[in-house]
Amino acid sequence: MITFRIKIKTIIGIIALILVSSNQFTATAQNTYYKNNLAPLTATKYIKLPLGAVKPKGWLYDQLTVQANGLTGHLNDVWEIAHTSGWKGDIGQNVLPECCFPRFVPRWLEGLVPLAYQLNDKRLIDLSDKYMQYLMTVQDPARVTPSVVAWSHLGRVLQGYYEATGDTAAIKLCKRILDYAYNVRNVKSNVIVAPARLGMLLGFGWWGYNKTGDSSILAIIDSTTTKNVEDWKDYFINFKDRDITAAKDYPVKKYDMGRHGVDVAQAFQYPISYSLNGKDNSYVNSVFEGIENLDKYNGQVGGRFSADEFLAGLKPTAGTELCTVTESIYSLEKDFEAIGNVSFQDRIERLMFNSLPGTCTGDMWAHQYDQQANQVLVSNDTTRLWHDNSATSNVFGFTPHYSCCLSNMHSPFPRYVENMWMATADNGLIAASYGPCEVKAKVQNNTDLTITSETAYPFGDVVNMKIHVSQTAIFPLYFRIPTWAAGTIIAVGKKTFRPEKGTVYKIEQEWKSGDEVTINFKPEVTLNRGYNDAVSVSRGPLDFVLRIGQSFSQIKIKMDRPLKPAFATGVTNWKIEPTTPWNYGLAIDLQKPAYTISFNKIGKLPFARKDEPVFLADATDFIPWTGDVPVVLRMKARKVDNWKMNGGNAGDVPQNPITTAADEIVELIPYGCTRLRIAEFPLLSIKQK
Structure with a gap:
C-alpha cells in the first residue's frame, strides 16, 4: 500500500475542514460528573478527567518509571537552576x-x-x-x-x-x-x-x-490575546515560508512571526481555544490550514515539522528542536479536547512514539537539542545545516547547545497518560489514545466504571479492555479509530463492529462487570513519499528506520551549571558513530512492499535498543542494554554507490541512485528506539530473478 505524504495530508486537511465546518462543538449536553465550560464559553467536545483518573500500566508504567529514575526525577539534584x-x-x-x-x-x-x-x-x-x-x-x-x-x-x-x-x-x-x-x-x-x-x-x-x-x-x-491570535490566524492561512529546502537557504530575522519553531508549535492551540468564546469557524479552520502548510513545506518523518530554531524545509537532514516536539503535543492535546478531530490525536501518537523518544536516550538521562530523520552521525566536531545553532545541538547530552530542552522534555508522557481517556457530554467516556492503562471514572446513573487496557500498542496491534462497574448500567463508550486503521475490528462479546478509519465509533449498550472490548487495528505497512522522491516506512503510528550499528563514546562539552550529587547519575554527553553502512536504498515494490515482521518482549526501558549504554536506577555506571526493540521489519535493500556523507550529515537522498551491490535483507526498527537512523530511503528497482 502506498501513500504520498504531501498529497494525503492535503486530503486529510480538506476532510478536517469539512468536518469542523459541519459539526464543530456538537457537545451541547452537559456531563453530570465532569463540568464543561461555563457560559458564555462554548462547550468543548470532550472533557479532561482529573489528574490520577488514568494510571499507566505495562510498558507505559515502565516508561514513566524510567523518567522518575532519570532526569525528571533528579533534575534538582543535578542542575543548579532547579536546585536553588x-x-x-x-x-x-x-x-x-x-x-x-x-x-x-x-x-x-x-x-x-x-x-x-x-x-x-x-x-x-x-x-x-x-x-x-x-x-x-x-x-x-x-x-x-x-x-x-x-x-x-x-x-x-x-x-x-x-x-x-x-x-x-x-x-x-x-x-x-x-x-x-x-x-x-x-x-x-x-x-x-x-x-x-x-x-x-x-x-x-x-x-x-x-x-x-x-x-x-x-x-x-x-484584551491580552486577541491581537496575538489574529496574527497567528493570518499567518497560518497566508503561509509565507514556502519553498524552503534547507535552513541555510534563506535569511531569517530572529523571532519573526511564524519562523520560530516553538512559537509555531504553541500557536496550534491559540485560534481553537480562542474560538471557544463565541468566535466563528474561521479560527478553527486556520489551524488546519497552518498544519497543512507546515507539512507541505517543512514536514518530516515522525509527525513533526523541521525547525532547528527556525523553519528549515523538507530535507531529512533538517533539524527539529525538542521543544518544538513537546509544544506541538501540548497544543494538539488542547485542540482535540476542544473539537475532537481525530487527526490531532493521530499526530500526537506519531510524535509521542517516534520524534519524542527518538531525540532522547532510552534511559532518559540525555537528549538532543536538534534531531534529524536521516541521522547517521552524532557529534560536536562537524558542520550541520542549522541556521545558527552550535555543532553541539546534535549531541545527546545534558544541555547540548542551550538549556531549554533540558527543562522541556518531561511533560509529554505524563500528559499522554492523563489524556488517554476523556469524558463525553452524554455521561460516557472516549478512548482518545491507546496504550496499557487503567481509567476510573463516573458514567451514567452515578456508575463507577473501571476499564483496564492490556496491550503492547503501538508495538502491538490489539487492545483488550476489561470492564468493571459498580452496577449494571447503560452508557456509551467511544473509540477513536485512527486515519491509518482501515481494517479495524472491534469485538464486544459475540458482536463485532467494523468502524471507518478516521472516525470516533460509539458503542452504547448495557455494560456489566466482566465485559470485554477487543480492538484489532490491523495496521498495514505503508510507504510515504518525501524529499527527492525518497520513501519512508510506517506501520500504524510507528515509523520504521534503518538499524545502524552504533558506537557510543563520552565527550566533554560545556554544560550549563551541572551539580554533582553524592550519588552516581547518568549525566553525560554522547558522541555516536556508525559501525555499519547506512547508505541503503529499499528494493521493494512501491505498490505492494514485501517484508517480514517479528515481535519481541517490551523491556523495562521500552525505547532502548540492544547494546545502547544505559544508566539504571541505583546504578554506579553505564551498562549495555541487553534487550532488543519490540518490533522489527525486514526488507530487501542494496547499498547506493552515489550516496555519501556531506560534512556531518548524510548527503541528500539521490534521485537517481546508482547501485552495483547485491540485494541484502536489512532490519527496520521503530524510530523512537534509535539514536542513529535512516528514515528516508532511495527507492530502487527490484532485481528480476
Missing part, C-alpha cells in the same frame, strides 16, 4: 532577566507534577511540593520573575495540581497570573511580554474562569 530557585522561595535565585531562563523550572514542573501523582511516588510528590506549596503563597508574580511566558508554563500545571491535591490556592494563583499578564500586556520587552506567545494564557485561563465564574477573566483573555 526563586520558584521555590530562593528569592532572586536562577531567574535571570533573560527571555528563556525563567521558564526552565515551570517547564520541568509541567512533567514532574503529573508524573508524581500518576506513579503515586512519595519522593516525587514531596519534591514537587517544595515548589508548588511555595508558589501557592506568591502574591506578586513579578517577585519571582516578570516573565509572562514563564508564569504561563506554571499556569499549565495548576489544573492538575488542584485536581490531585484539592488546594484551592491554585485557583487564586491562576487569577493572580492573569491579572499580572493584563497589567504588563503593553510593556515593550521580550523578557516580560513575548508577544508571539500571549496566546499561552488561553491554555489555563478558561480553566480559571470555569472554577470561579469571574467574568473579569474573560475580559483579561480578550
Whole structure:
C-alpha cells in the first residue's frame, strides 16, 4: 500500500475542514460528573478527567518509571537552576532577566507534577511540593520573575495540581497570573511580554474562569490575546515560508512571526481555544490550514515539522528542536479536547512514539537539542545545516547547545497518560489514545466504571479492555479509530463492529462487570513519499528506520551549571558513530512492499535498543542494554554507490541512485528506539530473478 505524504495530508486537511465546518462543538449536553465550560464559553467536545483518573500500566508504567529514575526525577539534584530557585522561595535565585531562563523550572514542573501523582511516588510528590506549596503563597508574580511566558508554563500545571491535591490556592494563583499578564500586556520587552506567545494564557485561563465564574477573566483573555491570535490566524492561512529546502537557504530575522519553531508549535492551540468564546469557524479552520502548510513545506518523518530554531524545509537532514516536539503535543492535546478531530490525536501518537523518544536516550538521562530523520552521525566536531545553532545541538547530552530542552522534555508522557481517556457530554467516556492503562471514572446513573487496557500498542496491534462497574448500567463508550486503521475490528462479546478509519465509533449498550472490548487495528505497512522522491516506512503510528550499528563514546562539552550529587547519575554527553553502512536504498515494490515482521518482549526501558549504554536506577555506571526493540521489519535493500556523507550529515537522498551491490535483507526498527537512523530511503528497482 502506498501513500504520498504531501498529497494525503492535503486530503486529510480538506476532510478536517469539512468536518469542523459541519459539526464543530456538537457537545451541547452537559456531563453530570465532569463540568464543561461555563457560559458564555462554548462547550468543548470532550472533557479532561482529573489528574490520577488514568494510571499507566505495562510498558507505559515502565516508561514513566524510567523518567522518575532519570532526569525528571533528579533534575534538582543535578542542575543548579532547579536546585536553588526563586520558584521555590530562593528569592532572586536562577531567574535571570533573560527571555528563556525563567521558564526552565515551570517547564520541568509541567512533567514532574503529573508524573508524581500518576506513579503515586512519595519522593516525587514531596519534591514537587517544595515548589508548588511555595508558589501557592506568591502574591506578586513579578517577585519571582516578570516573565509572562514563564508564569504561563506554571499556569499549565495548576489544573492538575488542584485536581490531585484539592488546594484551592491554585485557583487564586491562576487569577493572580492573569491579572499580572493584563497589567504588563503593553510593556515593550521580550523578557516580560513575548508577544508571539500571549496566546499561552488561553491554555489555563478558561480553566480559571470555569472554577470561579469571574467574568473579569474573560475580559483579561480578550484584551491580552486577541491581537496575538489574529496574527497567528493570518499567518497560518497566508503561509509565507514556502519553498524552503534547507535552513541555510534563506535569511531569517530572529523571532519573526511564524519562523520560530516553538512559537509555531504553541500557536496550534491559540485560534481553537480562542474560538471557544463565541468566535466563528474561521479560527478553527486556520489551524488546519497552518498544519497543512507546515507539512507541505517543512514536514518530516515522525509527525513533526523541521525547525532547528527556525523553519528549515523538507530535507531529512533538517533539524527539529525538542521543544518544538513537546509544544506541538501540548497544543494538539488542547485542540482535540476542544473539537475532537481525530487527526490531532493521530499526530500526537506519531510524535509521542517516534520524534519524542527518538531525540532522547532510552534511559532518559540525555537528549538532543536538534534531531534529524536521516541521522547517521552524532557529534560536536562537524558542520550541520542549522541556521545558527552550535555543532553541539546534535549531541545527546545534558544541555547540548542551550538549556531549554533540558527543562522541556518531561511533560509529554505524563500528559499522554492523563489524556488517554476523556469524558463525553452524554455521561460516557472516549478512548482518545491507546496504550496499557487503567481509567476510573463516573458514567451514567452515578456508575463507577473501571476499564483496564492490556496491550503492547503501538508495538502491538490489539487492545483488550476489561470492564468493571459498580452496577449494571447503560452508557456509551467511544473509540477513536485512527486515519491509518482501515481494517479495524472491534469485538464486544459475540458482536463485532467494523468502524471507518478516521472516525470516533460509539458503542452504547448495557455494560456489566466482566465485559470485554477487543480492538484489532490491523495496521498495514505503508510507504510515504518525501524529499527527492525518497520513501519512508510506517506501520500504524510507528515509523520504521534503518538499524545502524552504533558506537557510543563520552565527550566533554560545556554544560550549563551541572551539580554533582553524592550519588552516581547518568549525566553525560554522547558522541555516536556508525559501525555499519547506512547508505541503503529499499528494493521493494512501491505498490505492494514485501517484508517480514517479528515481535519481541517490551523491556523495562521500552525505547532502548540492544547494546545502547544505559544508566539504571541505583546504578554506579553505564551498562549495555541487553534487550532488543519490540518490533522489527525486514526488507530487501542494496547499498547506493552515489550516496555519501556531506560534512556531518548524510548527503541528500539521490534521485537517481546508482547501485552495483547485491540485494541484502536489512532490519527496520521503530524510530523512537534509535539514536542513529535512516528514515528516508532511495527507492530502487527490484532485481528480476
